[in-house]
Amino acid sequence: MVLVxxxxxxxxxxxxxxxxxxxxxxxxxxxxEDLGSALRELxxxxxxxxxxxxxxxxxxxxxxxxxxxxxxxxxAYPVAPGADDVHILESTxxxxxxxxxxxxxxxxxxxxxxxxLLHGQIIPEYGGDTLxxxxxxAYEALSAPFKRLLEGLSAEHDFRHGFRESLAEPGGVxxxxxxxxxxxxxxxxxxxxxxxxxxxxxxxxxxxxxxIVEMTAAESRQVLDLLFEHLVTDEFTVRLNxxxxxxxxxxxxxxxxxxxxxxxxxxxxxHRVTLAGERPQ
Numbered sequence: 001m002v003l004v005x006x007x008x009x010x011x012x013x014x015x016x017x018x019x020x021x022x023x024x025x026x027x028x029x030x031x032x033e034d035l036g037s038a039l040r041e042l043x044x045x046x047x048x049x050x051x052x053x054x055x056x057x058x059x060x061x062x063x064x065x066x067x068x069x070x071x072x073x074x075x076a077y078p079v080a081p082g083a084d085d086v087h088i089l090e091s092t093x094x095x096x097x098x099x100x101x102x103x104x105x106x107x108x109x110x111x112x113x114x115x116x117l118l119h120g121q122i123i124p125e126y127g128g129d130t131l132x133x134x135x136x137x138a139y140e141a142l143s144a145p146f147k148r149l150l151e152g153l154s155a156e157h158d159f160r161h162g163f164r165e166s167l168a169e170p171g172g173v174x175x176x177x178x179x180x181x182x183x184x185x186x187x188x189x190x191x192x193x194x195x196x197x198x199x200x201x202x203x204x205x206x207x208x209x210x211x212i213v214e215m216t217a218a219e220s221r222q223v224l225d226l227l228f229e230h231l232v233t234d235e236f237t238v239r240l241n242x243x244x245x246x247x248x249x250x251x252x253x254x255x256x257x258x259x260x261x262x263x264x265x266x267x268x269x270x271h272r273v274t275l276a277g278e279r280p281q
Contacts, residue, residue: 008038017134018238019046026054026064026247036067044197048132048250055245056119058083061271065117069275072113080271087272093265098165102232102258103207105274108159110186113252114277118270120246127263133237135201136254138230139191153190157208159183187213192280194253201254202227203280231256
């Protein structure tokens with residue numbers, strides 16, 4: 001057990017990614033620059049942090065998130081009453097969750113998020129785990145010749161590709177038309193450099209990435225399939241079994257994640273804030 005600032009207690013979750021943090025109620029982080037800086041350093045180091053038993057209201061959660069950056073709004077999700085930065089991610093028998101693929105949040109944007117914070121509200125009695133993978137460790141495990149092949153390549157990311165199931169529903173195209181218009185396909189480097197740590201990471205994902213621009217269609221499909229499989233090698237991943245009031249923070253620039261929708265027809269609800277990032281380089 002490591003002590004940070006004599007308050008935060010940190011325990012690694014796996015060798016590659018993740019840490020459990022305890023020892024301080026998160027509402028105390030609001031306005032506390034020292035604790036906020038310590039938590040940010042831990043997040044950059046471990047890429048995803050798990051904090052149990054954090055009873056935050058939507059407004060407290062919003063205030064906490066704003067200490068780590070400017071919040072982004074997502075065109076496909078409703079917001080919590082009185083807390084416009086807080087999106088509601090909810091799955092019910094009438095409207096089950098559809099996203100199950102590995103992804104990094106909102107890579108369809110020209111400037112995708114830096115961090116995401118997710119706070120458990122209603123947690124199923126069983127099922128509903130989430131997995132994260134380190135895109136940094138995945139990059140470092142590639143061979144030197146393959147790294148050289150990927151350097152300088154760019155990939156296309158498309159909002160429509162990620163929400164194709166919703167678009168196929170009756171009225172889906174009309175409902176998401178403003179989001180489609182606001183989010184045309186964008187290009188990001190296949191290998192990006194983290195702006196705060198300088199570490200390189202694989203930056204393609206099966207939810208939003210459609211092709212590698214500089215390759216033929218056949219070459220692109222083969223390389224993307226290889227990268228998608230390699231990214232989620234067991235040794236690069238961590239898995240969380242949720243409990244009510246668990247809060248997770250992760251770095252979208254160095255990780256991918258996947259929700260497991262194995263809890264139907266139970267009810268599941270989270271609050272989420274995504275924070276503005278920069279154009280990937």
